[in-house]
Amino acid sequence: MPDAPGASRLALDGISLTIAAGELVSLIGPSGCGKSTLLRLTAGLDSPDAGELLVGEEKILGPSAERGLVFQDPNLFPWLTVRRNIEAGLVARGVLEAQRHEVSEFMRLVGLEAFANSYPHHLSGGMAQRVSLARALINHPKVLLLDEPLGALDAFTRMRMQDEVLRLWENRRTTMLLVTHDIDEAIYMSDHILIMTQAPGRVDREIDVDLVRPRDRSSESFLRFRSEILEYLHFAGKAA
């Protein structure tokens, strides 16, 4: 039955998943399967019609600095310099004075000290996204939600940034939930891959990627994961 205009649709249905602390988990699936909705719910920007989301024992009731969010568009505040963008979370929480020393540390962590006083429109896409990551991480979130953070970057920058995100993750062991369209990216980066399907969105399958990091994108085991996922999503070549 086609949707009546303005009718609300069930975006997600019967989703139940648990992510252990310190894990990097990817969420992949076709467009419109509700990946981003799930992420917004986790961030607390939207609230579910039924069911609940917990961080530890605590129910998610609204947005909080404990759950950082990085979008595909870096969404840097264009009126603030790189340094002030990174400071934004500290200013918002009123802890800038106490934690000012960390600002330089995070700028160094993402390699942007030289651009401290630049405005965002001078930055390349990869640089802007690194600022965005630092801005989220300076709050020491328990969970970092990544909504296709590398989706707008060219292929080479993208692979470099995957290593960058992994380095940040290994360095800090922040729990990360990564939404991506890119199967290679999911295999390259995550501990587990959750595959979602469409209308209504559900998590259909969970794959544990038990490869040692750093992973080789062209190794046989990597490609085995790849074809397994492609097959599951019905994209596998018929000839193979």
Add this chain to the structure above:
Amino acid sequence: MQFAVPIAGLITFGVHLLFSKNAPPLETHSYMLLFWEIVGVSIVLAVAQTFWPALRRWMRHMWPIFTAAILLIGVWDLITFGFHLLPLPYFPGPAAVLRSLISDRALLLDSTGHSLVLLLSGYTLGVVVGLISGVCIGWSSSVRYWGMPLLKVIGPIPATAWIPLAMVISPSAIVSSAGLIALTVWFPATMLTASGISNTRASYLDVARTLGAGRAYLIFHVAIPGALPSIFVGLFMGLGASFLTLVVAESVGVKSGLGWYVSWAQGWAEYGKVFAALIIMAGFFSTIMTLLFKLRDRVLVWQKGMIKW
């Protein structure tokens, strides 16, 4: 062509000399002094620029404009003083206007001072109130519900239409004029602030919330900075309109200022003084406009592709 300006100066003054036997000697004298200054200074600059690259760049940019402006004065002289093509006393020549400018300088300076005080007090009041009401209307939907109809009804009325009422209500003409100027500025400032605030990108607000922002941060650190480009458009519109209200209010009610001076000089049919006041006004308003542009350029350094004034 670095000698274009002195040559244009000589031509324009030569044009005046052709007819000067009809002119009062005092007018010709001060006109002559002005042109000796123009010619002298421009020759010094033309020589200095060979040693000074920054000056050369500036001159290359400005020289055609200066040359044209000086020749235009010559054309004005020809049309009015030379051939009497325009009716007197309404259109005096440049020498007569210059004479009025010099002889009445004390009163003109005083009038400019009064205009400045009145304009700044009214404008500042209007901007402050406009920013507050604009932010409230742009941010809160219930304020928008009640505020917008009021804004839509009252805002479009030209502030000068309130003059009869304003003169009755308030204790002094100065206060009521400042209020009218404030009203003039308030409408565009409110409208453009409100639209800037309500068009804040939702994703900026989302990001700020996940960074731990409360309402104060969302308003003062996200919505208002994001709305600044739009706010400045409102400030410019308000400034242009406030010049009009200032001049009208001064010529109708207040007994001081440039607007009053113009209508007073007109009453005595001293059109040289009218033109002198218009020249002062052009410089005065243009300077204030330039200052606002400079302020905007400072505040909005983060924006790319701005219009230069």
